[in-house]
Amino acid sequence: MDWIEQYSWVVWLVLILLFITIEMLSLEFTFLMLAIGSTVGLVAGLLGVPWWAQFLIGAAASVLLLLLVKPPLLRALRRGEDPAKSNVDALLGSRGQVVQTVSGHGGQVKLSNGELWTAIVPTDSPISSLEPGTAVRVLAIEGATAVVVPNERKLQ
Incomplete structure (x- = not known):
């Protein structure tokens, strides 16, 4: 358990890089929200929060971002698209x-x-x-x- 608490920041960095890489391939903002949530978990870990609480904080941040930020962001991006069918x-x-x-x-x-x-x-x-x-x-x-x-x- 000491190892997990000592190196949780490495796990968060790996998750952030993985999510950003997948986002660059998918371009749908889901994995971007997960990467930002993982960043919140990383910050919580750097502030000395236990690893299990880091996980809960990162997961909660990701869910909130997916529910509250992603839909308006997608609407804003689609607002300027051409409505003509092709x-x-x-x-x-x-x-x-x-x-x-x-x-x-x-x-x-x-x-x-x-x-x-x-x-x-x-x-x-x-x-x-x-x-x-x-x-x-x-x-x-x-x-x-x-x-x-x-x-x-x-x-x-």
């Missing part, structure tokens, strides 16, 4: 027109953004195929294939 998210719900008959095995559609996509109808759909000229809406993207359903409104 990549696959931008294609969901977009409209298009069947160019080559679309079935459960394949076909082609031209989307409203001008892109030509391989497409299929959903497997649970009552419709087995869509003929060329049919207006469609993108339901999902599976790999490089658009899952499309008939659209009620015609594409202009």
Whole structure:
């Protein structure tokens, strides 16, 4: 037990470095809060607090930081982000027109953004195929294939 009390600062430093390293890889602020909590535990140890109390103080500080500091910090960082959808998210719900008959095995559609996509109808759909000229809406993207359903409104 003497060893733990004498070298607890080394354990805290190792934890701090470990948490900071993981935070640099994940970038989600969870391990940053744990590193700061470990720093509070280290400071408590340097002030002469017993090792078991250091652990409780460090754990309490980490939990408080995770609950009280992390959520507002994430909100503040996301406040300036671009709300526009991109990549696959931008294609969901977009409209298009069947160019080559679309079935459960394949076909082609031209989307409203001008892109030509391989497409299929959903497997649970009552419709087995869509003929060329049919207006469609993108339901999902599976790999490089658009899952499309008939659209009620015609594409202009």
